[in-house]
Amino acid sequence: MGHTIAEKILGAHATGSPAKAGEVVVARVDSTMIHDARADGAFAAVERLGLKDLPFAKNTALVLDHYSPPPTVDAANTHIEMRAFADKYGARLFDVGSGICHQLMPENGYVTCGAMVCGTDTHSVTYGAFNAFGTGVEGTDLSVIMATGKNWFRVPETVKVVLTGKLQPGVWAKDVTLFMLGRFGAEGLNYKAIEYKGSAVAAMDIDDRMTLSNHAAELGAKAAILDADDKTIAWLKAHGAAEPKPVTADADAEYAESIEIDASALTPQVARRHLIDDVIPVPDAVAQKISVALIGTCTNGRLDDIRQAASIVRGRKIAKGVRFVVTPASRAIYLAAEKEGLIRDIVEAGGSFDSAGCGTCVGITNKLIAGDRDVVITSANRNFQGRLGNDESAIFVSSSATVAASALTGHVTDPREMEGGQWRAA
Amino acid sequence: MEGSMSSNVKINGAAHKFGDNINTDVHCSNKYTPGKDVDDVAEVAFSRLDGEFHGRFKMGDVLVAGANFGINSSREFAVHVLKKLGVSAIVAKSYGRQFFRNAINNGLPVIECDTDGIDTADAIEIDLATGKVSVAGKSIERQTPPLPREVQAILSSGGLIPFLKEHPDWSLK
Ligand code: SF4
Numbered sequence: 001m002g003h004t005i006a007e008k009i010l011g012a013h014a015t016g017s018p019a020k021a022g023e024v025v026v027a028r029v030d031s032t033m034i035h036d037a038r039a040d041g042a043f044a045a046v047e048r049l050g051l052k053d054l055p056f057a058k059n060t061a062l063v064l065d066h067y068s069p070p071p072t073v074d075a076a077n078t079h080i081e082m083r084a085f086a087d088k089y090g091a092r093l094f095d096v097g098s099g100i101c102h103q104l105m106p107e108n109g110y111v112t113c114g115a116m117v118c119g120t121d122t123h124s125v126t127y128g129a130f131n132a133f134g135t136g137v138e139g140t141d142l143s144v145i146m147a148t149g150k151n152w153f154r155v156p157e158t159v160k161v162v163l164t165g166k167l168q169p170g171v172w173a174k175d176v177t178l179f180m181l182g183r184f185g186a187e188g189l190n191y192k193a194i195e196y197k198g199s200a201v202a203a204m205d206i207d208d209r210m211t212l213s214n215h216a217a218e219l220g221a222k223a224a225i226l227d228a229d230d231k232t233i234a235w236l237k238a239h240g241a242a243e244p245k246p247v248t249a250d251a252d253a254e255y256a257e258s259i260e261i262d263a264s265a266l267t268p269q270v271a272r273r274h275l276i277d278d279v280i281p282v283p284d285a286v287a288q289k290i291s292v293a294l295i296g297t298c299t300n301g302r303l304d305d306i307r308q309a310a311s312i313v314r315g316r317k318i319a320k321g322v323r324f325v326v327t328p329a330s331r332a333i334y335l336a337a338e339k340e341g342l343i344r345d346i347v348e349a350g351g352s353f354d355s356a357g358c359g360t361c362v363g364i365t366n367k368l369i370a371g372d373r374d375v376v377i378t379s380a381n382r383n384f385q386g387r388l389g390n391d392e393s394a395i396f397v398s399s400s401a402t403v404a405a406s407a408l409t410g411h412v413t414d415p416r417e418m419e420g421g422q423w424r425a426a
Numbered sequence: 427m428e429g430s431m432s433s434n435v436k437i438n439g440a441a442h443k444f445g446d447n448i449n450t451d452v453h454c455s456n457k458y459t460p461g462k463d464v465d466d467v468a469e470v471a472f473s474r475l476d477g478e479f480h481g482r483f484k485m486g487d488v489l490v491a492g493a494n495f496g497i498n499s500s501r502e503f504a505v506h507v508l509k510k511l512g513v514s515a516i517v518a519k520s521y522g523r524q525f526f527r528n529a530i531n532n533g534l535p536v537i538e539c540d541t542d543g544i545d546t547a548d549a550i551e552i553d554l555a556t557g558k559v560s561v562a563g564k565s566i567e568r569q570t571p572p573l574p575r576e577v578q579a580i581l582s583s584g585g586l587i588p589f590l591k592e593h594p595d596w597s598l599k
Pocket residue numbers: 065066100101102121123297298299357358361362381
């Protein structure tokens with residue numbers, strides 16, 4: 001019997017030969033990430049370990065993104081501790097304004113094909129877009145990896161998801177995952193690794209592939225791994241990654257399940273208030289009025305998201321009564337958007353363009369709190385009640401293109417029907 | 427809880443039964459009540475699910491649940507609360523992924539098996555070495571794959587950090 005990508009990567013980092021789903025292995029971890037909302041837990045575990053040196057902390061990125069800039073004294077003090085920790089143990093610090101951890105890790109060479117990457121965050125599955133095994137862990141795990149360079153892992157079963165055909169213009173990876181959430185339910189693939197394959201994945205650019213892997217967190221996935229191709233390798237090389245050595249699944253690999261989705265038939269999708277798996281096609285949701293439109297987060301705050309938005313709002317004005325806020329996922333994306341004139345397009349249309357970080361994602365950042373009866377449409381990943389700091393508001397989740405189209409009309413709107421809504425990179 | 431791998435492999439206690447999809451971030455953490463410490467949360471844990479839980483629960487008892495115990499719950503704090511309460515093990519049909527890791531990393535045994543037929547107040551026995559879960563009073567015996575050797579070793583050390591203090595190079599020999 002052959003092996004899946006997860007079995008191969010975990011095995012290569014444990015014994016040197018492929019592992020088997022269900023087995024527990026002690027595997028080397030190549031790089032790690034701690035962000036500011038979880039740093040306290042990791043530092044407490046480091047204290048319990050009581051070691052003088054953390055020899056593997058040099059492979060750790062400490063990211064100040066959730067509280068960027070810090071909205072409370074506690075958050076500001078956590079940041080002070082993080083700066084001191086980075087100096088003491090030789091970790092690399094990404095200070096306020098650098099961007100979101102899951103964007104910074106690949107942008108700064110911490111991720112490559114076949115790598116094992118752990119972060120103190122569920123969306124660490126993002127790194128699977130680069131053919132790595134990226135997974136979320138907690139503070140104890142992270143402290144132990146910084147000390148020993150290893151951790152224990154249960155090798156997950158893998159679900160193969162084949163996206164056939166090609167996404168229509170105006171339909172994005174976000175719509176694929178929302179569709180899957182509607183079908184399998186939130187956490188419907190709990191514990192599992194996903195391997196995404198097929199012509200529609202091959203056609204996606206890196207930004208969209210990162211959305212695909214990232215948003216698998218809401219499906220409960222332990223990892224969401226894509227095959228590497230020329231686009232992957234060129235991107236990794238341009239971002240200083242270690243020599244990419246792609247890992248592929250064997251033709252006779254054993255999958256827990258194989259799913260095929262016809263990407264050509266997909267329409268834009270939207271998850272309705274409070275439930276990420278209450279998903280309907282956007283054309284069936286157009287009666288829904290919205291008052292806040294947000295683009296950003298580790299799921300959809302990349303350059304292609306901002307290009308989609310700018311292409312739709314350029315030269316027009318957002319609807320009266322709507323607040324439209326865009327936060328880029330990293331400083332590099334911010335600067336690229338500036339260079340392409342996208343910030344001007346968004347701001348002239350009546351939007352605002354905020355600093356890089358988690359700002360628009362969750363109420364704890366204190367950057368964006370929804371008001372009573374506000375209806376938010378966002379390109380983020382979660383919409384449970386109170387996510388934006390107010391139980392009396394409702395959050396709908398869609399692609400960035402759908403958010404931008406909805407900002408112009410004031411109700412949920414299909415981007416395919418808007419001028420510019422069919423934008424795709426040339 | 428420190429000791430060799432063969433000690434402490436049998437756990438006996440009264441069962442306290444919960445249903446499916448218990449989110450431990452909601453029912454036993456401070457995620458939505460920032461500032462509350464482990465002791466504060468332990469006093470009210472699960473009371474919204476079962477008003478009699480605190481009157482009944484004794485140190486060393488076992489939580490029994492349906493599918494997805496700890497779903498959507500990634501905070502280690504929840505496991506610290508369970509340890510503080512004195513939960514000796516959890517038996518559930520399945521677990522939230524990160525909850526499962528956190529439990530083991532903090533020395534709390536988590537067993538995956540069918541829990542239908544097991545009810546609150548049943549006297550339950552868990553043999554960690556063989557993976558057998560039984561309720562003698564109801565002639566229930568469920569055989570599960572025993573926890574892997576590494577996981578048993580982490581549990582018998584009392585968690586991942588004490589384990590590494592005993593085995594700094596991860597070796598089990
Ligand atoms: S953008 Fe949102 S989901 Fe992503 S890391 Fe930040 S807070 Fe978490």
